[in-house]
Amino acid sequence: MRSFSLIFKQFSRSVLLIACFAFLGLQAHAQGDAAKGEALFKAKCTSCHKVDQILTGPALGPQLTEETDDKYLVKWIQNNQALITAKNPKALAIFNKFEQKSMTVFPELSDADVTNIITYVRSDWKTLQAAPKPGAGAPGQAAAESGPSDVVIYSLLGVIILAFIIILVLNRVIATLERLLLKNKDGIVLEEEEVEGEPVDRLAGLKKLAKNKKLVFFVLICGTLALGSWTWVTMWTTNVHQGYQPVQPIKFPHDLHAGAMKIDCQYCHSGAYKSKNASIPSLNVCMNCHKVVKTESPEIHKIYDALGYDPQTQKYDSTKTKPMQWVRIHNLPDFAYFNHSQHVKVAGLKCQTCHGPIQEMKEVYQYSPLTMKWCIQCHKRTDVNMKGNAYYENLQQVHDLLKDGKKVTAALMGGIECGKCHY
Ligand code: HEC
Ligand code: HEC
Numbered sequence: 428m429r430s431f432s433l434i435f436k437q438f439s440r441s442v443l444l445i446a447c448f449a450f451l452g453l454q455a456h457a458q459g460d461a462a463k464g465e466a467l468f469k470a471k472c473t474s475c476h477k478v479d480q481i482l483t484g485p486a487l488g489p490q491l492t493e494e495t496d497d498k499y500l501v502k503w504i505q506n507n508q509a510l511i512t513a514k515n516p517k518a519l520a521i522f523n524k525f526e527q528k529s530m531t532v533f534p535e536l537s538d539a540d541v542t543n544i545i546t547y548v549r550s551d552w553k554t555l556q557a558a559p560k561p562g563a564g565a566p567g568q569a570a571a572e573s574g575p576s577d578v579v580i581y582s583l584l585g586v587i588i589l590a591f592i593i594i595l596v597l598n599r600v601i602a603t604l605e606r607l608l609l610k611n612k613d614g615i616v617l618e619e620e621e622v623e624g625e626p627v628d629r630l631a632g633l634k635k636l637a638k639n640k641k642l643v644f645f646v647l648i649c650g651t652l653a654l655g656s657w658t659w660v661t662m663w664t665t666n667v668h669q670g671y672q673p674v675q676p677i678k679f680p681h682d683l684h685a686g687a688m689k690i691d692c693q694y695c696h697s698g699a700y701k702s703k704n705a706s707i708p709s710l711n712v713c714m715n716c717h718k719v720v721k722t723e724s725p726e727i728h729k730i731y732d733a734l735g736y737d738p739q740t741q742k743y744d745s746t747k748t749k750p751m752q753w754v755r756i757h758n759l760p761d762f763a764y765f766n767h768s769q770h771v772k773v774a775g776l777k778c779q780t781c782h783g784p785i786q787e788m789k790e791v792y793q794y795s796p797l798t799m800k801w802c803i804q805c806h807k808r809t810d811v812n813m814k815g816n817a818y819y820e821n822l823q824q825v826h827d828l829l830k831d832g833k834k835v836t837a838a839l840m841g842g843i844e845c846g847k848c849h850y
């Protein structure tokens with residue numbers, strides 16, 4: 428009977444230990460929330476926002492007081508353009524206050540991500556106000572405010588509760604068994620003598636634990652859960668090249684051309700408005716200016732070399748031309764169809780919505796994840812602008828006819844458009 432209680436004691440102690448570890452893990456995870464918010468803020472927002480200073484956008488500390496409506500903020504941060512097109516008065520006010528500069532949309536951020544960012548900003552603002560010296564914020568306190576919000580946390584909680592239930596049930600079972608055994612004292616004496624007669628084995632405890640099927644099962648479950656979540660995360664981030672920033676053959680600075688000089692994106696990427704591809708400009712476009720601008724720069728001489736241009740004689744030698752091998756940054760797989768004009772011209776989206784603050788980049792990097800989830804989430808959250816679009820006006824007409832119980836001809840459905848019958 429003693430060996431029974433011994434095993435049980437060791438078992439329940441180890442379960443408690445595991446539960447404690449799980450709980451600690453949960454604490455660490457909860458702290459990770461504001462830390463997550465901080466990481467997201469630094470990766471996505473610091474190009475335009477500071478907590479305590481106006482940059483391209485407003486200082487977020489005073490903007491995100493406790494009274495501000497979180498639901499509105501989540502909507503704004505995920506897709507501010509939708510709020511502006513929907514003529515939300517609050518959104519319009521801030522948009523006009525900042526000279527109608529556009530903020531990037533972040534369809535890839537989940538509600539929880541945005542809440543993490545808000546929590547981080549609030550706690551950082553609090554510490555900034557409390558201490559004159561800028562500190563790193565108080566992630567722990569912030570986490571307590573936002574509370575854990577992940578599936579992981581709920582499953583951890585589930586495991587902990589399960590562990591306690593197991594302990595309780597086993598306690599009952601042991602108590603019953605002990606009572607039963609008390610009735611058969613002879614057996615117990617024998618057993619006890621056997622136990623005491625054994626030499627001391629240091630690993631005995633471990634061996635007993637290993638024999639305990641429930642404990643082994645419990646540990647296996649924990650291991651499987653950990654391995655499973657690791658695989659899950661790895662699989663989601665495979666082949667996602669967010670942040671990809673290859674070295675280009677010419678150090679072409681977008682911050683100078685599109686930012687400081689305010690050259691319209693269209694000047695070099697005219698395809699974006701007319702066709703599927705935005706296209707990279709030919710070097711002749713650069714020559715419009717660089718025939719005379721910065722002619723001494725070695726970077727500009729790369730343009731001359733590629734065109735076979737001699738700045739002394741100002742003549743082109745067509746035998747010396749070689750193509751400029753820009754490294755492609757954004758690249759969807761071939762089986763996905765993405766059309767720029769559909770998004771830039773028809774939907775009226777700004778380039779920065781998907782490509783980030785290009786006008787501030789010294790070297791272009793891939794700003795958005797370009798995953799299917801990213802495409803779909805924006806499609807789910809963006810309203811279509813129906814006005815002034817012949818295609819949607821036609822749909823409206825068809826809809827009205829059907830509502831009145833009238834017939835719809837093939838012509839109305841596009842049957843007289845040339846492209847439908849001719850290649
Ligand atoms: C490309 C620059 C840019 C980036 C990146 C950016 N913002 Fe903004 N943000 C702005 C501008 C500009 C405004 C002012 C409103 C306007 O003109 O659209 C603004 C306004 C806001 C507001 C005020 C909304 C209101 O109605 O009070 C919040 C909150 C905000 N941004 C949060 C964020 C967060 C969080 C991120 C990162 C996930 C972020 N912004 C990234 C430029 C940016
Ligand atoms: C003076 C010409 C010029 C202007 C203006 C310009 N770009 Fe570019 N852009 C280039 C060249 C050249 C490259 C290729 C080299 C590189 O990636 O830096 C490029 C590359 C890019 C890429 C990466 C393409 C890839 O490989 O995936 C994006 C995105 C982009 N530009 C967006 C913009 C946006 C948005 C603007 C306006 C804010 C803009 N560009 C303005 C010349 C220009």
Ligand code: HEC
Nearest residue numbers: 677678679680690708712713715716717720721724726727
């Ligand atoms: C509308 C005029 C214009 C066009 C078009 C233009 N640039 Fe420029 N570029 C400039 C000016 C102005 C500067 C800045 C000169 C300075 O720093 O004083 C500059 C600077 C540069 C520099 C930095 C040179 C250095 O050594 O600091 C590079 C590299 C460059 N341009 C490459 C290109 C390339 C490649 C293209 C074509 C895709 C291009 N530019 C198109 C006007 C232009």
Ligand code: HEC
Nearest residue numbers: 692696699704705706757758759765770771776777778781
């Ligand atoms: C709705 C999101 C979205 C918007 C808005 C957008 N782009 Fe893109 N852009 C993409 C995607 C996705 C790719 C990758 C396309 C591919 O690999 O087929 C890309 C690729 C590019 C490329 C390199 C490949 C190419 O198509 O030539 C350039 C340059 C570019 N974009 C410039 C621009 C400019 C300039 C604007 C604004 C006029 C703009 N983009 C607006 C999503 C967008």
Ligand code: HEC
Nearest residue numbers: 532763764765769770773774780801802805806809811812
């Ligand atoms: C920032 C928001 C945004 C992102 C990101 C975005 N789209 Fe779109 N997309 C739109 C909007 C808005 C429309 C509707 C345009 C319209 O018809 O007014 C649209 C329309 C389309 C259409 C035409 C649908 C139709 O009914 O004919 C296709 C195809 C498409 N998108 C593909 C993509 C792909 C592929 C990606 C990801 C690589 C993507 N989009 C990312 C906003 C987005």
Ligand code: HEC
Nearest residue numbers: 817836837838839840841842843844845846847848849850
């Ligand atoms: C419903 C289908 C359909 C539509 C819509 C349509 N076509 Fe045609 N088109 C045809 C067919 C079928 C022929 C071949 C008739 C023949 O050979 O006698 C043809 C022949 C032609 C020809 C003569 C070619 C030749 O070699 O003689 C021209 C030009 C033409 N179409 C232009 C247009 C234009 C422009 C539009 C848009 C305004 C248009 N079509 C819309 C079906 C269509």
